[in-house]
Amino acid sequence: MNKFWHDIKIIVTVFFLMVSSVAVTLWIVREVNVFSPPELGPAGSQSVGPAQLMRVSAYCPCKKCCGKWADGITASGKPAVGLIVAAPPNIPFGTILDVPGYGICAVWDRGGAITGNRLDVLFPTHEQAKQWGVQYLMVKVVK
Numbered sequence: 590m591n592k593f594w595h596d597i598k599i600i601v602t603v604f605f606l607m608v609s610s611v612a613v614t615l616w617i618v619r620e621v622n623v624f625s626p627p628e629l630g631p632a633g634s635q636s637v638g639p640a641q642l643m644r645v646s647a648y649c650p651c652k653k654c655c656g657k658w659a660d661g662i663t664a665s666g667k668p669a670v671g672l673i674v675a676a677p678p679n680i681p682f683g684t685i686l687d688v689p690g691y692g693i694c695a696v697w698d699r700g701g702a703i704t705g706n707r708l709d710v711l712f713p714t715h716e717q718a719k720q721w722g723v724q725y726l727m728v729k730v731v732k
């Protein structure tokens with residue numbers, strides 16, 4: 590009987606050695622994977638191109654802001670929800686911008702007054718759009 594328990598002990602020991610060596614190997618693989626590729630910067634620092642000073646006004650999907658276009662649909666056909674920005678026609682739809690204080694947003698809209706160095710950021714309510722007012726900000730093109 591003593592020999593039986595002795596064998597069990599050896600089997601258990603070998604089993605634990607195997608499990609721990611697998612764990613160590615996985616840990617090493619993970620560490621190597623984490624450190625070998627070039628580190629990407631934190632979100633928000635991946636902007637390409639220089640930041641540009643722009644006049645950033647705000648709007649909401651209401652009649653006061655959009656007049657006859659107050660149907661909740663942007664000029665691109667996408668619904669006017671989320672972080673959406675109206676940009677001049679030289680900035681294509683789908684361009685991702687980093688607007689300080691607003692966030693990483695996508696160009697999905699146009700506006701009659703939105704030309705040159707102007708942007709219009711979308712808010713869900715008129716009150717929030719009014720609170721934003723007009724700000725002059727360094728805007729970056731993320732992609």
Ligand SMILES: [Zn+2]
Nearest residue numbers: 649651654715
């Ligand atoms: Zn409004």
